[in-house]
Amino acid sequence: MREKRVISGGYNGSVSHDIHCIDQGCYVVDGHCIRTVHAEANALLQCAKFGVETDGADIYVTHFPCLPCTKLLIQSGIHKLYYLKDYRNHPYAIELLERAGVETEKITVPTDFFKQIESVYADTPYD
Numbered sequence: 001m002r003e004k005r006v007i008s009g010g011y012n013g014s015v016s017h018d019i020h021c022i023d024q025g026c027y028v029v030d031g032h033c034i035r036t037v038h039a040e041a042n043a044l045l046q047c048a049k050f051g052v053e054t055d056g057a058d059i060y061v062t063h064f065p066c067l068p069c070t071k072l073l074i075q076s077g078i079h080k081l082y083y084l085k086d087y088r089n090h091p092y093a094i095e096l097l098e099r100a101g102v103e104t105e106k107i108t109v110p111t112d113f114f115k116q117i118e119s120v121y122a123d124t125p126y127d
């Protein structure tokens with residue numbers, strides 16, 4: 001998000017033109033799937049691809065980012081990180097964010113939030 005506009009989005013997925021884990025299963029090496037690009041990286045790379053500035057932007061993620069993604073976010077000039085769930089929060093990632101002055105905020109949504117969205121869409125006439 002920059003100046004209250006959504007500039008990019010991303011989710012965990014395979015590299016463009018590769019097969020998808022959901023079709024062929026994960027490509028696991030040392031206990032990790034090596035096929036996927038993380039949502040954070042995908043969001044940043046989409047900005048790079050289309051020439052959208054990330055400096056000073058805020059990012060909303062579902063899970064606290066992994067260490068490599070944390071580095072990418074800092075280097076991209078992300079100003080604030082909003083996240084929904086703690087996920088193996090790496091102490092070094094937390095330290096790097098603090099040192100870089102990136103604010104982090106854990107946010108919550110009401111438990112029935114997604115149900116509410118569903119009902120909004122269910123009531124919306126599309127045609």
Ligand SMILES: [Zn+2]
Nearest residue numbers: 021026027033
């Ligand atoms: Zn996979």
Ligand SMILES: [Zn+2]
Nearest residue numbers: 038065066069
């Ligand atoms: Zn990651």
